[in-house]
Amino acid sequence: MSNTDTLPDWENLVKKQLKTEDIDAILKKDNLEGIDVSPFYSSVQKPLSNLPKVEENTHLVAKYHESLEGDVFAFLLDQNVESLEQKTIFINNKDLAEHISPEETDQYFSLIDVFDEKKGIINDQLTKELLAKSFKKNICVDISLHQNAGAAIYQQLGIALAKAKELVEAYGEEILNKIIFRIAVGGNYFFEMAKLRAFKLIFNQLSKEYGLDEVPYIFAETSLRNKAVADNENNLIRSTLELASAMIGGADAVFSNNYLIGKSTENSEEISFKQQIVLAYESIINVFEDASNGSYYIEDITRQITEKSWTFFIEIEEAGGYLELLKQGVIQKKIYNHAIEEQKWVEEGKIKLIGVNLYPKQDIKRSIEDLYDEKEIKAVRWAEMFE
Known part of the structure; x- marks a missing residue:
């Protein structure tokens, strides 16, 4: 498309090449969201300013191993490790969290979900114990399970807000500044960027309802959903x-689950x-505040995901809240x-997984x-159908 061409000129050329008057009917792809x-896209309805993240650079998180101590600055811990000074630590074990008392200079975060999804309750004792810790973020709202269970993007984000709202009602609005959101990122590349961006918008909106201006x-x-x-x-x-x-999309920390499933x-x-190292040091994409800002496509789907997620959150609240709907089996x-x-x-x-249902196509078991x-x-996991 040259500088002198107009959008109608380009559209007419595409219509001629595709031999149709309805470009959308041929070029549009369905999605389940x-x-x-x-x-x-030639424009965007409402351009957004850069959506900030909490950390200046995205933390690259490794599962702890002694050989990595000298080179890795952020670890995921399932067991106690002594003398990890000047490291960012993400605690992934309830028993471990109970025995850790960080110094003020330490960067400790809890990845222990305080919600009991099966009982439909918040673990009050655990929550109070974690709030008493001098962690940078004490309370984890985990929606990685929901993504891996097959929840839609707007469901994941609406549920994240609803869980945060339950915490506010139980412990006061100041808890919004103590929450870390654990989110699983799926394979729909641009949609997942938009998912994180949309969550920043709706969480900020929720915080404003309480007179705050928080960034999640x-x-x-x-x-794990698309792995085999x-x-x-x-x-x-x-x-x-x-x-x-x-x-x-602007995550504050990233972690790669093991690509070998079950072994x-x-x-x-x-x-x-x-x-993570290759992406961060070769592409340098972990340092930008909002790298996808300005993409008409991502801006538009960010807006749509934001609207659908907020609507779903309101539906949950009007029906009695997340915990009540869990007890009723509605969320499930x-x-x-x-x-x-x-x-x-x-x-x-329609969803193609190379080596699973495409090249070679395996029988459904x-x-x-x-x-x-x-x-x-x-x-x-999708592939469990064929394994």
């Missing part, structure tokens, strides 16, 4: 793209972490309905009914 995606702290990790047991190399490619989405090794853990059923639609797309080949339970939020 209910997001309207145009085949091309986002710990993003790679999804016998597809290691493709798992690695998928998780690399997910990490890129998280960094570009983690020391070597695979090292490779999983080094995915909503996630289940979306998850089985996704799984049908995998079964039909388990039905949707075998994989999912409408009464339980549980992680299910």
Whole structure:
């Protein structure tokens, strides 16, 4: 398209080449999120200013190993390790958290979800114990489970807000500054960037309802949903793209789950972490505040995800709140309905997983009914149908 061409000129050329008057009918692709995606963009409805993150540079988080102490600045801990000075530590174990008393100069974060999803309650004793700790962020709101269970993007974000609202009602609005959000990033590259951006907008809006102006702290990790047991190399490619989405979308910390499903090794853990190193040091995408700002496409889907997520959050609140709907089984059923639609797309080949349902296409061994339970939020990988 030259400088002298107009948009109608370009559209007419495309119509001629495609031999149609309806470009959208040919070029548009369906999605399960209910997001309207145009085949091309020439403007955006409401341009956004840069969406900030809490950390200046995205933390690259590794599972702790002694050999990494000299080079890695952020660790995920499942067990106690002495003398980790000047490190950023993400605690992933309740028993460990109880025995840690950080110094003021230490950077400790809790990744322990205080919600009991099965009982539909907040663990009050655990919450109070964590709030008493001198952590940078004491309380984790975990929606990684919901993504891995098949929740839609707008469901994940609406649930994250609803869980935060439950915490405010129980412990006061000051808790909003103590929350870290644990979010799983899936394989829909641009949608996942928009997901993190949209969450910043709706969380900030929630905080304004209480007279605050908070930015959410986002710990993003790679999804398990699109990974396969016998597809290691493709798992690695998928998780690399997910990490890129998280960094570009503005996560404060990123972590790569092991790309070997069910058979983690020391070597695979090292490779999983080094995915982050390559992205950060070769592409330098972990230092930007809002790298995708200005993309008409991402701006537009950010807006749509924001609106759908806020609407879903309001629906939850008007129906009694997250915990009440958990007890009634409503949340579980909503996630289940979306998850089985996704799984049908995998079964039909609309969602393509190379090496699973494409090149080679494997026989279906388990039905949707075998994989999912409408009464339980549980992680299910798409590939389990074929394994």
